[in-house]
Amino acid sequence: MNVTIIGTGYVGLVTGACLAELGNNVFCLDVDQAKIHLLNAGGMPIHEPGLEEIIARNVEEGRLVFSSDPAAATAFADVQFIAVGTPPDEDGAADLQYVLAAARSIGRHMQGFKAVVDKSTVPVGTAEKVAAAIREELAARGADIEFAVASNPEFLKEGAAVEDFMRPDRIVLGVDETPAGERALALLRELYRPFNRNHERTRVMDVRSAEFTKYAANAMLATRISFMNELANLADRVGADIELVRQGIGSDPRIGYSFLYAGTGYGGSCFPKDVDALCRTASENGHGLQILDAVQRVNQAQKKVLLEKVWAQFGRRLAGRSFAVWGLAFKPGTDDMREAPSRSIIEALLRAGATVRAHDPVAQEQAARALAGDLADHPELLRNLTFVPKPLDAAQGADALIVLTEWKSYKSPNLRALREALRSPLVLDGRNIYDLHAMAAAGLTYLGIGRNNLA
Ligand code: NAD
Ligand code: UGA
Numbered sequence: 001m002n003v004t005i006i007g008t009g010y011v012g013l014v015t016g017a018c019l020a021e022l023g024n025n026v027f028c029l030d031v032d033q034a035k036i037h038l039l040n041a042g043g044m045p046i047h048e049p050g051l052e053e054i055i056a057r058n059v060e061e062g063r064l065v066f067s068s069d070p071a072a073a074t075a076f077a078d079v080q081f082i083a084v085g086t087p088p089d090e091d092g093a094a095d096l097q098y099v100l101a102a103a104r105s106i107g108r109h110m111q112g113f114k115a116v117v118d119k120s121t122v123p124v125g126t127a128e129k130v131a132a133a134i135r136e137e138l139a140a141r142g143a144d145i146e147f148a149v150a151s152n153p154e155f156l157k158e159g160a161a162v163e164d165f166m167r168p169d170r171i172v173l174g175v176d177e178t179p180a181g182e183r184a185l186a187l188l189r190e191l192y193r194p195f196n197r198n199h200e201r202t203r204v205m206d207v208r209s210a211e212f213t214k215y216a217a218n219a220m221l222a223t224r225i226s227f228m229n230e231l232a233n234l235a236d237r238v239g240a241d242i243e244l245v246r247q248g249i250g251s252d253p254r255i256g257y258s259f260l261y262a263g264t265g266y267g268g269s270c271f272p273k274d275v276d277a278l279c280r281t282a283s284e285n286g287h288g289l290q291i292l293d294a295v296q297r298v299n300q301a302q303k304k305v306l307l308e309k310v311w312a313q314f315g316r317r318l319a320g321r322s323f324a325v326w327g328l329a330f331k332p333g334t335d336d337m338r339e340a341p342s343r344s345i346i347e348a349l350l351r352a353g354a355t356v357r358a359h360d361p362v363a364q365e366q367a368a369r370a371l372a373g374d375l376a377d378h379p380e381l382l383r384n385l386t387f388v389p390k391p392l393d394a395a396q397g398a399d400a401l402i403v404l405t406e407w408k409s410y411k412s413p414n415l416r417a418l419r420e421a422l423r424s425p426l427v428l429d430g431r432n433i434y435d436l437h438a439m440a441a442a443g444l445t446y447l448g449i450g451r452n453n454l455a
Pocket of ligand 1: 006007008009010011012029030031032035083084085086098101102119120121122154155156157158269270
């Protein structure tokens with residue numbers, strides 16, 4: 001099949017590459033010409049395991065093209081995926097300007113039937129706005145062409161995006177029960193047929209339920225995380241270890257092990273904005289979601305928990321103090337720094353007068369750019385932040401090591417070398433990746449999140 005993907009970010013690029021890998025011809029459109037040039041020159045705009053190889057192979061075999069020509073993109077395929085960003089606007093609601101611009105572009109250029117598929121995460125009711133934008137463009141040029149707007153939310157995780165896309169738990173398709181909707185559904189069923197070989201993963205529903213499903217999934221996962229973070233903070237006070245508690249409850253299949261890790265609060269480009277957007281939708285509809293309001297408050301507070309441990313050790317003035325930071329990306333496997341907890345923690349340390357030496361296997365450049373923005377009012381503080389090539393370099397002479405991303409390469413450090421490198425033997429672990437007894441045996445004072453039963 002021919003497929004057009006509008007927006008070549010984390011979702012669009014992965015979707016395009018994976019659909020090409022399955023034998024489809026894919027046209028990836030983006031308004032960011034620098035990104036298109038980079039991709040056409042064989043470069044990669046993002047770090048995502050396995051993606052580069054798939055792109056190289058499919059470009060080479062002629063199934064995947066990158067372009068910023070909207071007319072060619074619309075002409076290329078009957079199926080037009082919209083996978084542009086939906087960042088929060090100033091009120092926290094999803095900003096639909098990019099989605100609607102993509103819709104208008106389709107409406108301006110289409111000459112025959114189109115199945116327009118919202119893959120971006122969009123509030124309930126957006127498909128109707130997308131349809132209205134297309135209709136307006138068609139009316140402006142006196143055209144009457146059949147189209148349908150379907151919802152096909154994406155559930156992939158960064159750092160495992162290719163794997164998630166290729167082995168989806170479910171494929172949600174929201175379509176209208178109209179002839180055009182049925183036509184769109186037939187095209188989407190054909191496109192996703194290879195994913196349903198072992199068992200049927202497609203869930204067909206009405207458009208509004210599909211749009212809602214995406215927010216419900218992210219809100220449920222964010223709720224689990226905030227719930228565990230609250231319990232972890234209590235565990236710190238009552239002398240229990242949240243890691244043991246996690247295992248104790250996760251073994252109940254009704255609860256399950258996934259997304260029960262306490263930490264420095266959820267970050268990334270999705271949970272924070274999607275929970276906020278769902279809360280906005282709820283209050284606009286006169287039905288505030290009390291649990292989700294609390295989930296957000298807990299997450300905001302959780303970003304400070306490690307800092308509070310720093311303050312408890314060293315006080316609030318940190319001039320003359322030096323900290324090692326391991327991990328900058330919001331999670332392992334990605335270079336994405338959007339809403340990464342490392343940003344607010346490093347910013348607070350620098351503003352308090354400390355120096356920071358930081359390491360991340362892939363996100364150092366992105367982190368430097370993000371922190372330059374965060375500290376734009378005090379750029380001189382950036383002189384106290386250095387990025388080092390090896391994790392142990394960061395620890396040299398530091399007053400404490402702070403672990404913020406659970407990269408595999410941090411999981412089994414040489415504890416003796418770490419102990420010797422640090423000026424004082426303190427490890428603050430925002431991801432609970434170390435064994436309490438091993439740390440104690442190495443002479444390191446270890447403070448995790450909700451694990452202070454040996455402290
Ligand atoms: P992103 O910011 O990485 O990429 C968006 C891309 O769209 C950018 O390259 C931008 O230049 C391009 N764009 C904007 N307007 C355009 C237009 N009119 N025409 C063509 N291109 C345009 O965003 P992302 O992380 O890929 O997220 C996209 C959507 O998918 C969001 O709604 C997000 O919530 C959702 N989502 C993201 C993830 C994730 O893990 N990142 C997972 C599931 C769903
Ligand atoms: C999340 C969802 O997992 C995807 O299903 C969804 O498609 C995506 O959002 C989206 O809508 O964009 P992602 O943000 O890439 O994916 O990464 P996650 O693995 O979900 O992690 C999000 C944040 O939660 C990270 O900061 C992570 O460290 C944190 N987290 C995750 C925890 O603190 N504890 C956990 O147990 C799991």
